Amino acid sequence: MHASGTAAVNGPFRTGYRRLVGFGIEVLRGQAQVDFLPSALTGVVFSVALFAAGWEFGLYGLTGTAVGTATARLLGADRDRITAGLEGFNSCLVAVGCAVFLGPHHPSTAVLALTGSAVVTILTGAAARILATWDLPTFTLPFCLTASAMTIAAPGFQRVWHQDAGPATLSRPAAGPTALTVTDLWHAFFANIGQIFFMPQWYVGLIFLLGIFLACRRAGVLACVGSAVGILTAWALGAPAEQVAEGTMGYNAVLAAMALCGVFLVADVWSLAYAVIGAAAATALSPALAALFAPSGGHTFTWPFVLVSLAFLAAAPAFPRLRRVTG
Template sequence: MFSIYKNKWSWLFLTSLKGISQVVLIANAFSGFIILIAITIASYSLGIITLLSSLIGTLISKLGGAEEEKINQGLFGYNSVLTGMALFLFLQGDERWFIALAGSAIAALFTAALMHFFRQTDIPILTFPFIVITWLWLLTTYRLVTFKLSPKLTPQSLSNWTLNIKGENDWLEGAVNGIGQIFFLDHTLSGILLFIAVFWAGRRLGVYAVIGNIAALLTSYSLGGEHSLIFMGLYGYNAILTILAVSIVFKGDSRHALITGIIAACLTVPITASVVTWLLPYGLPVLTMPFVLCTWIFLGARKVLPKI
């Protein structure tokens, strides 16, 4: 009897770690463990939220009777992980623990719903459930007093906005921070561990992640982006996810997947700038919307142009 329960708990823990690793499009429990360590080093509380959110997403999928293969790949955990982390970081007050975990549960349900709606298109839902749920929860802060928005998210008027591209050029920090921002981290050691987690899952994955980050750094710098945002990695994380998705995970039979992925990674830069500007009056973070938009564009185009 004890061995049965032990096996169940082991399965739940390992699958939840895969849910964490699926944030970077990887189904690898050990990579997920390294990622969890990287998050916990940066913030002990955030590490707890990350693990609990993935556990919640995995349990909901199991109790709800989802396909075992999808559950075991961690596909019901990653949107819950990102939603829990985002709500914990962007809200304030003691209630944010409960709100973050409730949001992770809703993200799992929304993930299942979008899987159903998208199944005929053969286009992955990616992190779209996380984006929608997080934006909706954050917008409730303007109408419901229980939800308290963090001062870090302050609405700004576009009429008073001025662009300041001045600042120090720290290319080393930019190279590490890009991958860290996928998990809302601005921590050098955590960024290094995240790269290790990706390389552990596959050397090619790691190399492509580095290429995507470099492409975003060079593109955003050459286009005259704000140096503070560039070297904080805020232009890099969407590019990393995009090149992994377009060039490796969903490349299909494409002959030019790497070139297409680099182009897609570069495209995330102007799209990030655009989405950030669009959200400025609402005080909402851009999250991974540029990644979703760019990946959908290229994967959709491949349905008609299979060689790209």
């Protein structure tokens, strides 16, 4: 009787434990999916990187991803997408973006991060249905829409906008020296990867890069290629060395290079060349969008990556040498 009673208690406990562990894995995969990687271990490394930048950013990242994943579960989203972490990466970016642009210590920021993480999950469903018409992925479009709306609207609400919001600033005109020092180069190389999560510290970008290589060496190489292309393009066009070094000019190039070679297009010499062109285009588009959003208080976020990658993927069927990844 005692044994059967214990088994009856342990059964639900084990089931609950397995569900909790499964949910944790989905959350970690959601963080890794910011860089197209369905790896829980990479998600752990990405969390370490965010916590290295500041405990608040690590907490916001995990919480936002968890809220987005939980919202998708509650609304009955496709189970395969949830398991792969595809319902968590946009909410991760929304939450971390709130912390960076609105200040992590304000209660209003926490409320907006939680709300935005849930709302962006709904926008993901809407974007997925619309873009499926052309067989295109959502990328970080739901995040861009949510974050742009929040940052543009924030100054209109006194309980939301704070003058000490954080280190993020509006785009500024090209000014200052353009010559890159050796220090600028290696800082930019790693910062380009960290800035995908809004983190300008080179050592944080290095941790992110290690996490990418841990999941997929090819993805790590493509991230390096994208970072190098972003630096070269920004320098060639005369971007200020300070902006290049802090990674704000090159992070969209990293995402574009990874997306267009190996993730959505079969990796070969043709898609590599296509990805390099896309990475350069995303870099060149960044100042244009910064100037467009600046008067309204918005930011570029990953808009250059989204717009360039959608256009390049939509064009890919016109070029027989480029093959879409299937399955």
